[in-house]
Amino acid sequence: MGEWRRPRGLWGVAVAVVGCVVLGGVMMGWPWQRAVHEVVGPAPGARALAAVGAGVSAGLADLAVLIGEREAFVRAHPTDARAWAVLGAAYVEQGRRTADATNYPRGERALRASLKVRGRGNVEAMDGMAALANARRDFRAARTWGEAALKLAPKRWTTYPLLIDAYTGLGDYKATKRTLDRLLELRSGPAVLARAGAVYRDRGWREDAAAALSDAAAAAHSPAERAAWLERSGQLSFERGDLEDALRRFQEAVRIDPDQRAALAGQGRALAGLGRPTEALNAYRVALAKQPCPQYALELGELYESLGLGQAARVQYDLLRARVREEAAGGVDDELVLGVFEADHGDPQSAVRRLRAEWRRQPGIAVADALGWALHRAGNDKEALRYAAVATDRVHGGGVRSAPYMYHRGVIERELEQYGPARRHLQEALRINPYFSPLQVPLAEEALAALGDVPDEPLPTGEESKEPTEKER
Incomplete structure (x- = not known):
């Protein structure tokens, strides 16, 4: 397969200008009248x-x-x-x-x-x-339906974004690349730009992702669509630690579409990082009132916990469990968020069981990171490192620049006494986004401080510098 080239430029934005036609006339025996015909939207x-x-x-x-x-x-x-x-x-x-x-x-x-x-x-x-x-979150079924539709209508562009989501959830990044390439050949416009931006983000191409999403928001056809792309742009800004820019984008999304609850939760995330916890709590509460996602409950609970409000945190964790049960009745697979929650706030062994099963079903990068962390929390660091490496392996799909993923890998390596890689990955986590979690950032800083400065040691030579064999890997 040939090299996947980055886009060399940004798509242009076509702006259509619609005028109003004003009709007037003079009628015998009547005063001058002007009839104005307003342009009526759909x-x-x-x-x-x-x-x-x-x-x-x-x-x-x-x-x-x-x-x-x-x-x-x-x-x-x-x-x-x-x-x-x-x-x-x-x-x-x-x-x-x-x-x-x-x-x-x-x-x-x-x-x-x-x-x-x-x-x-x-x-x-x-x-x-x-x-x-x-x-x-049943990505295997999504792949089956999408591929069947594509066989019948290979030029139907709306099927391709659905398949990109499915392939990403399954960790099939070659298929994701192939499908995006074909989509870009078939279609342009804001929806395609936004989908490309999501793939670029997963590949670690932050600037390309940000440009694509900004263009998508500018060219959106409706307030709800524009708000959705602004919310995704805000996520990108938060992930790179630019909290002020993230907050502006989230606020603009909510202004345009007050029902954009993901952007409200994003405001909570950004405000917490900016040291404005009261506003952050309010943003999360409003988001949860209208869109009670288990992920938002987890984030709000961890914010409460970081503020020393354990009882309030437990209320949110109970809400998370209840929402997972309700969503399961609707056929939703919430094993990933439940596994992440159990690893840090419940039963790590249960988290490992859940996430192993999830990995067998749909081995995406987010599941690899979560399973690696659950294994660490359960005391199995050697196996944990295998999955943490998958989540941060840029060659095999884990190119996303994620502070939590780097933090998890660094902590696991420290437990295995791999102090050099541990220091490097903890530093990378805090460099990517020094505000990535109100609970884990202080732990990352503490772990990095405990590792101290890089020791003044000679570089390995001879047998020590040889690459491991396939069997040793």
Whole structure:
């Protein structure tokens, strides 16, 4: 496979200017009158339909209108396969945006109704099933549905982002590269830019990722879509430790779309790093009230814990467990976030069992890091290092510049008395983002201080400098 070249430039942004036509006239026996015809935008249902069809964020109010319209339509036309597919996709998007997993069984019923009416060649329903599987974190099923849709319609560009998500979740970075290359050949525009930005981020190409997401936000077709790309831009800024820029992007996303709860949680993350805990707590609480994601509950609990508020933290951890149970009833695989939680705040052995099973199902980089850390917490550092190395191995896909991943690897290496690599990876974690976690940053600083300065020792020579054999590895 040839080398994957970075983009040499940024896509341009096309701006369409729409004018208003003013009509006037003089009528005999009547005074001068001017009739002004205002440009009327698409109706809410039409806006949501366009967003769902393109696989981008839709406004919650618009989604509700679209769902109501399609429910009424399929009651009157139960054999309309496309209407069922649209309804199913709208339910999936509503579930994703609200973290209400009860939408997923509704979406699945509608999509399967579409497939029952027209099973052969129904790529709209197949795309919907792939999106549903991704939302549930069932990346194998998403790959199956996406590849089936692609065989039927290889030039249908909306299938490619779904497959990119699936391949990424499965740790298949060669397939991710191949699929993005094909997508860029087929299509341009904000949704494609944003998808490319996500892949560049995973490859460690931060500047390319930031440029792609900024262009996507500038060219977005709706407030909800623009807010979604701004939120992702804010995530990138936070990951590189630029808290002020992250906060600005998160705030702008919420201003544009008040239902952008991921950006509210992002504000909590950034404000905590800026030393503004009261504002951070408020941001997290509002985000959780409208989008009760287990991940947000975990982050809020750890923020409380870092402030010495153990009881408040336990309330959030209980909420996390409850939300995981509720989402499981909707078919969502939350084993990753539950494993991360158990490793640090519950039963590390349980975390290892959960994450081993998750690794067998879908061996992505996030699972590799979580399993490595769980093994460390359970006292198995030798095996833990194998997974931590996978998560930070730029050759085999772990190119993302992640402060938590580097911190985890550094701590594991310190326990194995590999002090040089441990020092290097702990320094790298704090260099990437010195605010990555209110609980773990102080521990990283403490571990680095305990390691001290680099010892003044000669470089290894002779047999010591030989590369390990395949068997030794």
